[in-house]
Amino acid sequence: MSKLTITDLLHHNSESFAVKIDHLEVDAGTILCLLGPSGCGKSTTLRLAAGLDNPEAGNIHINGDRVAGGGVFVPAEDRHVGLVFQDYALFPHLTVLGNIQFGLQKMKAKQRNGIAQSMMEKLDLTGFSEKYPHMLSGGEQQRVALARALAPNPRIMLMDEPFSGLDVVLRNHVRDETVALLKETGTTALLVTHDPEEAMRMADKIVLMKDGRIEQQGTPAELYSNPNSEFVASFLGDVNRISASPSPEGLRSEIGLIFPENAKNISGDCEILVRPEAIRLRPTKEINGPTARVIQSRNLGAYCLVDLELPSGKMIVARAASILQPEDNQVCAISLDQRHVFLFDPI
Amino acid sequence: MAVAGSTQNLTIKKARSRELFSSLGSGLSLLVALLISIPILVVFGFVFVPAGDIWVHLASTVLPLYLINTLILGGGVAILVLTIGVSTAWLVTMYEFPGRRYFSWALFLPLAMPAYIIAYTYTGMFDFAGPVQTYVRELFGWGRADYWFPPVRTIGGAIMMLGLVLYPYVYLVSRAAFLEQSVCALEVGRTLGRNSWGVFWEIALPLARPAIVTGLALALMETLSDFGTVQYFAVDTFTTGIYRTWLGLGEPAAAAQLAAMLMGFVFLLVILERINRGARKYYHTTGRYQQIRRAPIMGFKAGLAFLACFIPIFLGFFLPTGWLLNESISSPESVLNAEFPKLVISSISIAAMASILALVIAMLLVYGNRLGGQKSVSKIRTFSLRVAAMGYAIPGPVLAVGILIPFGFADNAVDQFMRAQFGVSTGLILSGTLFALMFAYVVRFLAVSLNTVEGSVEKITPSMEQAARTMGVTGMRALFKVHVPIISGSLMTALLLVFVDVMKELPATLIMRPFGFETLAVRAYEMASDERLSEAAGPSIAIVLAGIIPVIILSRAIGRSRPGQKSGEES
Numbered sequence: 039m040s041k042l043t044i045t046d047l048l049h050h051n052s053e054s055f056a057v058k059i060d061h062l063e064v065d066a067g068t069i070l071c072l073l074g075p076s077g078c079g080k081s082t083t084l085r086l087a088a089g090l091d092n093p094e095a096g097n098i099h100i101n102g103d104r105v106a107g108g109g110v111f112v113p114a115e116d117r118h119v120g121l122v123f124q125d126y127a128l129f130p131h132l133t134v135l136g137n138i139q140f141g142l143q144k145m146k147a148k149q150r151n152g153i154a155q156s157m158m159e160k161l162d163l164t165g166f167s168e169k170y171p172h173m174l175s176g177g178e179q180q181r182v183a184l185a186r187a188l189a190p191n192p193r194i195m196l197m198d199e200p201f202s203g204l205d206v207v208l209r210n211h212v213r214d215e216t217v218a219l220l221k222e223t224g225t226t227a228l229l230v231t232h233d234p235e236e237a238m239r240m241a242d243k244i245v246l247m248k249d250g251r252i253e254q255q256g257t258p259a260e261l262y263s264n265p266n267s268e269f270v271a272s273f274l275g276d277v278n279r280i281s282a283s284p285s286p287e288g289l290r291s292e293i294g295l296i297f298p299e300n301a302k303n304i305s306g307d308c309e310i311l312v313r314p315e316a317i318r319l320r321p322t323k324e325i326n327g328p329t330a331r332v333i334q335s336r337n338l339g340a341y342c343l344v345d346l347e348l349p350s351g352k353m354i355v356a357r358a359a360s361i362l363q364p365e366d367n368q369v370c371a372i373s374l375d376q377r378h379v380f381l382f383d384p385i
Numbered sequence: 386m387a388v389a390g391s392t393q394n395l396t397i398k399k400a401r402s403r404e405l406f407s408s409l410g411s412g413l414s415l416l417v418a419l420l421i422s423i424p425i426l427v428v429f430g431f432v433f434v435p436a437g438d439i440w441v442h443l444a445s446t447v448l449p450l451y452l453i454n455t456l457i458l459g460g461g462v463a464i465l466v467l468t469i470g471v472s473t474a475w476l477v478t479m480y481e482f483p484g485r486r487y488f489s490w491a492l493f494l495p496l497a498m499p500a501y502i503i504a505y506t507y508t509g510m511f512d513f514a515g516p517v518q519t520y521v522r523e524l525f526g527w528g529r530a531d532y533w534f535p536p537v538r539t540i541g542g543a544i545m546m547l548g549l550v551l552y553p554y555v556y557l558v559s560r561a562a563f564l565e566q567s568v569c570a571l572e573v574g575r576t577l578g579r580n581s582w583g584v585f586w587e588i589a590l591p592l593a594r595p596a597i598v599t600g601l602a603l604a605l606m607e608t609l610s611d612f613g614t615v616q617y618f619a620v621d622t623f624t625t626g627i628y629r630t631w632l633g634l635g636e637p638a639a640a641a642q643l644a645a646m647l648m649g650f651v652f653l654l655v656i657l658e659r660i661n662r663g664a665r666k667y668y669h670t671t672g673r674y675q676q677i678r679r680a681p682i683m684g685f686k687a688g689l690a691f692l693a694c695f696i697p698i699f700l701g702f703f704l705p706t707g708w709l710l711n712e713s714i715s716s717p718e719s720v721l722n723a724e725f726p727k728l729v730i731s732s733i734s735i736a737a738m739a740s741i742l743a744l745v746i747a748m749l750l751v752y753g754n755r756l757g758g759q760k761s762v763s764k765i766r767t768f769s770l771r772v773a774a775m776g777y778a779i780p781g782p783v784l785a786v787g788i789l790i791p792f793g794f795a796d797n798a799v800d801q802f803m804r805a806q807f808g809v810s811t812g813l814i815l816s817g818t819l820f821a822l823m824f825a826y827v828v829r830f831l832a833v834s835l836n837t838v839e840g841s842v843e844k845i846t847p848s849m850e851q852a853a854r855t856m857g858v859t860g861m862r863a864l865f866k867v868h869v870p871i872i873s874g875s876l877m878t879a880l881l882l883v884f885v886d887v888m889k890e891l892p893a894t895l896i897m898r899p900f901g902f903e904t905l906a907v908r909a910y911e912m913a914s915d916e917r918l919s920e921a922a923g924p925s926i927a928i929v930l931a932g933i934i935p936v937i938i939l940s941r942a943i944g945r946s947r948p949g950q951k952s953g954e955e956s
Contacts, residue, residue, distance in 0.1 A: 088572070088575075088576055089575075089576075090572050090575065090576075091678075113575070113580070114572070114575035114576045115575050115576070115577075115578050115579055115580050115583075116578075117576070119576055120576065121572065121573050121576040123569040123572075123573065125567070125569060127567055127569035127570040127572070127573045128570075129570060129574075129588060129592075130592065131591040131592060131594075140574070140577050140587075141576075141577030141578055143578065144578070186573075186577070187573075187576075187577075190577065190578070192576075196576075
């Protein structure tokens, strides 16, 4: 069990783009997801952690050992980290066994075979040992890549979009398997992804990046329910943007009153972010409350998405359980789940 | 109703004429492909003709020597081209050091230097009477027996000469392979405990191996078919042996059998590599291409990388070209004589004719194949297309044998017929004419234009043609509006490549040219053979200058070849 610590990191990817990380820590035995849109610097961070690039400034420690910074640079080959890429990057000229044993070259043949065998058993690859990568399916290739990276018992496992090459059905299955394996072996993992659903499904902790900086870090639930910026809120899930203005009772908007903690800083008009599941729909009884007309609703299985038109003509989206799916053109009363309504200070 | 009927008639007529056109075209292309394959089939056909006592004679005298020399030459050149070609390709692809940008294309330059020309040049520079040894003697006041200097005109010298001008074949394919490789695989290799040296040996090199073998096979084919260098250095190889058995001993069957043995060497190499490859697939299991990040190297190591790239270019191109220029300038009468323009014109006109002819035939074959036709015919056509493209692998002297035998046979048959019927002797109609020479060029270099045309026509997908058809653009209009704009650049490339190959060609020209017909290559060879090296310089420099053209084309094409790399980024 090892932990990875990155402090005061600065690295220019190109002249105009720099990654700047003050503090990032992957606790021993946990899975941390670096999440962000493409070009946010998450892959660069991974490469720096792997020792493929040398950072311009800052320190990287693995389990207290300095691997970069302060005049020290431990190259990738001496860092004892595992690396899995999106395309797996299996060696096409080696068999499955050859691929898995590639990182064990310093051991005796017997020991090497033993480790490879147990790795193949763990990942359900027995019987594949003499096959070449091109003979395997996508999911099998992914497992070989994982086995190859895990075989030398790396201190940290680094994964760059490791599931995006798989089709949707397989992806969820392989994700869960991978998490189970990482937990079972007690491996510390840093995983890069652009998919918030993947991050929330796998991570113990998410670090959301934008333009080379960390926007917010925390558990998946923290980021989803307590985003610290508009960017975080909208990256992790859909949001409706609705204008509001201060009033003595609270912030008044077309869909009702809201009472965010930071409402007292607001003096003029502002915009609130409302998650679709925060909008609850009921058949209209009272006339006073806010209402909306259903334009259309789409059933997505467990829940349905409802397109609503507010009296002002503004369109919003709500999410409701399928059994509560309203009819088109029905006018509904709206109430809000205040936990999923966000107000951010205008910048 | 009547209108509909007439449109229908018209459609049927159109369809019929299209059918006729296509079967005519495919029949013609089949005929041409078969004609082109005749010399190649003749050479292989002779394997089964008993050559009698000559083999006993050859085996007891020169054959072991041919065999050993050819093996040494092939082995030496292989080591040299692999070392230079692969290492320079790896350096310019993976590292950043002073001059890298220029080296990446300048490393192609020795391709412009025909082996026989670099052989004369080095002889001129480094032989006993050359400027280098003369200077050394003057400097130390030595006489002939006082010092040792590496002799140029030996088998070792031949290996050096051929290696210096043939390594670009290996460089070309290795660089393309390294540019196409998955950076991710190399990086994973690093995290699995390999330093950059280990990554090169254990990942990059095995992955590039099929490509490198292709390049090596090309270089070895050129080595085996080389005539000018070994003849000039008096190293007896298979190729000089074929020349001598054919022209000296008058034994065409034995010459053809020697030729077939020679081809066997090359095919053996390719087959061995295939067997060794087994079930492995070397293409990358990825569709994602990361940009290659060239690692900067500094100081002493950068100096080494610089020298590793500079020395082959200097020795293979700049030194000999400089010497040739110097010779041409210091004895201008070898260039500015009355003969020189005549040589240039005859070289250019025959090269232009051959390249246009090769292009037309290549287009005919490619489009004939594309038009399709009956299955049985199309199989034969595909086969003859492949055979026709084999000409490039056949050494010039061997090809000459393959052409002169059937041509001589045809001439004799016609002559006999005419004498018997009309009492007139027609003599030689085909042999020893420009037509025969042109035929030889087309057979030898058709593969070059065929591959280029095929590659570019493949870019026109059937759906493009169908899209054009839905817009009412068919037949000739489609050819000019869709095909020509897409392939015209490649057609130009095909023309130039064949043009320069013909300009450089020596052995087939030497054997097959009409009496009194001279080209730059022939003149350079003759002057050099007579030890009039400075007079060989003028024609040689003209050939080298022409040879630079395809080098530029090639280096531009390969820079664009990396998938996912923007065209401007890689150079």
